[in-house]
Amino acid sequence: MSAAKPIGVFDSGIGGLTVVRALLKELPHENIVYFGDTARVPYGPKSPQVVREYALQDTEVLLQHNPKLIVIACNTVSAVALDVVQKRAKVPVVGVILPGAEAAVKASRKKRVGVIGTLGTVRSNAYTNAIRQLDESVQTFGQACPLFVPLAEEGWTDHKATELIAKEYLFPLTLEKIDTLVLGCTHYPLLKAVIGKIFHDNIVLIDSGEATAVSVKRMLEESGLRNTSTMKPRLQFFVSDVPHKFSEVGERFLGQKLGKVQRVGGFSA
Amino acid sequence: MSAAKPIGVFDSGIGGLTVVRALLKELPHENIVYFGDTARVPYGPKSPQVVREYALQDTEVLLQHNPKLIVIACNTVSAVALDVVQKRAKVPVVGVILPGAEAAVKASRKKRVGVIGTLGTVRSNAYTNAIRQLDESVQTFGQACPLFVPLAEEGWTDHKATELIAKEYLFPLTLEKIDTLVLGCTHYPLLKAVIGKIFHDNIVLIDSGEATAVSVKRMLEESGLRNTSTMKPRLQFFVSDVPHKFSEVGERFLGQKLGKVQRVGGFSA
Numbered sequence: 001m002s003a004a005k006p007i008g009v010f011d012s013g014i015g016g017l018t019v020v021r022a023l024l025k026e027l028p029h030e031n032i033v034y035f036g037d038t039a040r041v042p043y044g045p046k047s048p049q050v051v052r053e054y055a056l057q058d059t060e061v062l063l064q065h066n067p068k069l070i071v072i073a074c075n076t077v078s079a080v081a082l083d084v085v086q087k088r089a090k091v092p093v094v095g096v097i098l099p100g101a102e103a104a105v106k107a108s109r110k111k112r113v114g115v116i117g118t119l120g121t122v123r124s125n126a127y128t129n130a131i132r133q134l135d136e137s138v139q140t141f142g143q144a145c146p147l148f149v150p151l152a153e154e155g156w157t158d159h160k161a162t163e164l165i166a167k168e169y170l171f172p173l174t175l176e177k178i179d180t181l182v183l184g185c186t187h188y189p190l191l192k193a194v195i196g197k198i199f200h201d202n203i204v205l206i207d208s209g210e211a212t213a214v215s216v217k218r219m220l221e222e223s224g225l226r227n228t229s230t231m232k233p234r235l236q237f238f239v240s241d242v243p244h245k246f247s248e249v250g251e252r253f254l255g256q257k258l259g260k261v262q263r264v265g266g267f268s269a
Numbered sequence: 270m271s272a273a274k275p276i277g278v279f280d281s282g283i284g285g286l287t288v289v290r291a292l293l294k295e296l297p298h299e300n301i302v303y304f305g306d307t308a309r310v311p312y313g314p315k316s317p318q319v320v321r322e323y324a325l326q327d328t329e330v331l332l333q334h335n336p337k338l339i340v341i342a343c344n345t346v347s348a349v350a351l352d353v354v355q356k357r358a359k360v361p362v363v364g365v366i367l368p369g370a371e372a373a374v375k376a377s378r379k380k381r382v383g384v385i386g387t388l389g390t391v392r393s394n395a396y397t398n399a400i401r402q403l404d405e406s407v408q409t410f411g412q413a414c415p416l417f418v419p420l421a422e423e424g425w426t427d428h429k430a431t432e433l434i435a436k437e438y439l440f441p442l443t444l445e446k447i448d449t450l451v452l453g454c455t456h457y458p459l460l461k462a463v464i465g466k467i468f469h470d471n472i473v474l475i476d477s478g479e480a481t482a483v484s485v486k487r488m489l490e491e492s493g494l495r496n497t498s499t500m501k502p503r504l505q506f507f508v509s510d511v512p513h514k515f516s517e518v519g520e521r522f523l524g525q526k527l528g529k530v531q532r533v534g535g536f537s538a
Contacts, residue, residue, distance in 0.1 A: 039319050040309045045422075050308050050510045119513045150419045161433040168430070241319045244388045 003227045006031035006234070007216065008067030008091075010058040013041030014246070015149070015186035016073030017253035019096065020235075022213035023071070027220070030227050031234040033065040034073075039240035039267040042149060044118025044185070048080040051120065055081035059088050061238060061264055067091060068225050071216060075100075075184045075208065076118050079126035092219060099215040100182050100208030101130035104138075107204040108180040111138045114173040116195075117184030119144045127184055141176045145169045145185075152187040153249055162194050170198045182206045190252065235259065240267035272496045275300035275503070276485065277336030277360075279327040282310030283515070284418070284455035285342030286522035288365065288478035289504075292340070295482040296489070299496050300503040302334040303342075308509035308536040311418060313387025313454070317349040320389060324350035328357050330507065330533055336360060337494050340485060344369075344386050344453045344477065348395035361488060368484040369451050369477030370399035373407075376473040377449040380407045383442040385464075386453030388413045396453055410445045414438045414454075421456040422518055431463050439467045449473045459521070504528065509536035 007027075009020055013036050020034055037043075037058055043051050055077045062070055070093045072078045072085060078095030086093045104113045104127075115127040122144040131138050147165050156162050173181070181203055183189055189207050196205060220226040227233070237258050239246070250258045276296075278289055282305045289303055306312075306327055312320050324346045331339055339362045341347045341354060347364030355362045373382045373396075384396040391413040400407050416434050425431050442450070450472055452458055458476050465474060489495040496502070506527050508515070519527045 039315065045512045045514070046308065047510050047512055123513060146423055147416075147419055147425075150416055154415055156416075159433075159437075161430040161437070164428075164430040164433065168428075241316050243314045243316055244392060245314070 002068055003225050004031065004229065005066055005068035006033045006236070008033050008062035008065060008070040009073045010035040010037070010062055010070070011074040011186060012036070012043035012054070012076065013038050014250050014253050017250055018186045018189050019071060019073035019209035019212060021253070021255045022207070022209045023216065026213040026217045027226070029229055029231065029233050033062060033067060033236045033238070035061045035238045035264065037240050037267065038243055038246070042118070043074065043076045044120050044149060045146065046120065048120070048124070051076055052081040052084050055085055056088055057267070059085050063089065065236070069094065069216065069219065071212060072096065073186055073209065075186065076120040079121045079124040094212060094216055094219065096186070096208040096212045097126045097130050099211035100184065100206055101127055101134060103211040104180050104182050104206045105131055105134045107206060108138060110177065110179045111135070112176060112178045113138055113140050114176065114178040114181040115140055115142045115184050116145050116169070116181065116188065118149065119146060121184050127182055141173055141178060143169055143173055148191055149185065149187045152190040155249070155252060157190050158194060162191065163197070166191070166194050166198050170195065174199060178203065180204045180206060182208060184208060237261045238264050240264055271337055272494050273300065273498065274335055274337035275302045275505070277302050277331035277334060277339040278342045279304040279306070279331055279339070280343040280455060281305070281312035281323070281345065282307045283519050283522050286519055287455045287458045288340060288342035288481060290522070290524045291476070291478040291482035292485065295486045296495070298498055298500065298502050302331060302336060302505045302507070304330045304507045304533065306509050306536065307512055307515070311387070312343065312345045313389050313418060314415065315389065317389070317393070320345055321350040321353050324354055325357055326536070328354050332358065334505070338363065338485065338488065340481060341365065342455055342478065344455065345389040348390045348393040363481060363485055363488065365455070365477040365481045366395045366399050368480035369453065369475055370396055370403060372480040373449050373451050373475045374400055374403045376475060377407060379446065379448040380404070381445060381447045382407055382409050383445065383447040383450040384409055384411045384453050385414050385438070385450065385457065387418065388415060390453050396451055410442055410447060412438055412442055417454065417460055418456045421459040424518070424521060426459050427463060431460065432466070435460070435463050435467050439464065443468060447472065449475060451475045451477060453477060506530045507533050509533055
């Protein structure tokens with residue numbers, strides 16, 4: 001029966017819904033429980049210490065739903081708190097960093113990889129370390145892009161201002177002759193078009209969420225935990241706050257309607 | 270001795286430092302205790318329910334320092350939680366909305382006032398209600414500008430992208446022939462130049478923080494609580510997290526170095 005257990009997914013907010021979207025594509029029959037800590041979002045600018053504490057609390061929410069596997073659908077958390085979550089959970093825990101790093105190493109012919117993300121993710125050097133462990137001849141170039149999250153949440157994905165901001169952030173990376181760029185934040189897939197344009201679409205964009213979904217599929221298959229049911233799966237969404245514009249923004253990230261969203265108490269008390 | 274007690278100031282993060290800056294200008298000899306809830310910033314997009322809970326917790330932090338008066342240096346909190354904070358504290362509590370509204374009514378000759386702020390502030394209609402209570406013949410026009418906060422924190426105060434974004438947000442207000450605009454978010458004074466430009470500098474910009482400082486000065490004088498000491502005042506800064514780039518961003522908001530910043534625990538547990 002354990003194959004019918006849900007995959008647990010958590011994120012600082014709604015960005016992780018792009019990872020759920022990728023999971024639904026790779027694994028259309030898996031039940032999923034999602035928790036977004038919308039009462040304390042964003043984690044990106046916050047200190048590693050606070051992010052680790054929040055990550056443990058998010059994990060507790062998911063553990064109440066008895067998941068067979070947990071996906072940390074947040075780059076900042078994966079970068080600074082994977083170890084503490086793995087230690088706490090009694091089930092496999094998958095972050096987005098390692099799958100993203102593997103996909104980048106595989107894709108880069110020139111062995112020159114750019115990594116963009118929040119300040120927390122870029123400062124942690126988590127992608128650089130993961131990539132170097134896989135292939136120490138690969139050179140990496142990091143760039144924090146703090147305005148990309150609010151731009152994606154505002155839905156300004158093809159605005160002239162977004163293009164100017166992307167140009168400013170990414171210009172240093174164009175000079176480094178990278179051929180592969182890791183979208184190291186779950187919000188960034190919404191900005192793929194404008195990011196690609198800065199590199200004249202002459203670059204491989206790595207969506208860590210998609211790479212993670214592929215990795216989760218393989219893990220479930222190898223461990224015999226893949227849900228073989230062909231029933232419509234059960235998707236449950238929990239948040240710590242239901243902020244203004246939540247359903248509108250959430251739909252854009254998930255690529256479909258969210259249905260019922262339940263608020264979990266205790267995150268503001 | 271109670272005149273020597275500090276003024277307590279709290280905000281969701283560092284935006285409230287622009288209000289401290291205004292207080293220091295109006296009342297250079299007052300001791301000040303500041304608390305910024307940087308572990309959970311921003312409050313602007315969050316629900317009124319969560320903002321009220323957070324505001325009460327922020328108030329508890331200040332009450333431990335025995336303030337003679339509390340300033341809510343956050344428009345979102347002032348808009349949705351002034352009543353609960355006033356009920357909890359045993360000292361006078363001043364929000365930024367009423368002083369800002371008074372200054373706007375006084376300034377507007379055409380009786381057409383624009384109000385910009387976070388989604389939470391604009392949706393609350395707090396400025397509109399306050400302005401109408403002062404003068405019901407004044408028409409107000411609200412506009413949420415969610416990207417202004419991250420732009421101010423990034424320090425992109427005169428970037429071309431900021432200008433484009435300001436133009437998009439403020440264009441509807443230019444059509445309304447307003448002659449006065451309330452900067453209904455403590456981050457916005459940093460964007461005064463770019464905002465003024467959209468209106469060809471032919472508009473009065475109301476800085477609610479400055480209006481609040483004037484109001485606090487009057488209150489302290491009337492109640493005999495003004496600090497008559499001419500000693501250098503004691504400024505204390507507390508935060509719930511010390512995020513990346515904190516001191517750099519904080520200095521820009523305060524207009525001077527912050528000195529020692531202490532972290533208050535319990536906000537992530």
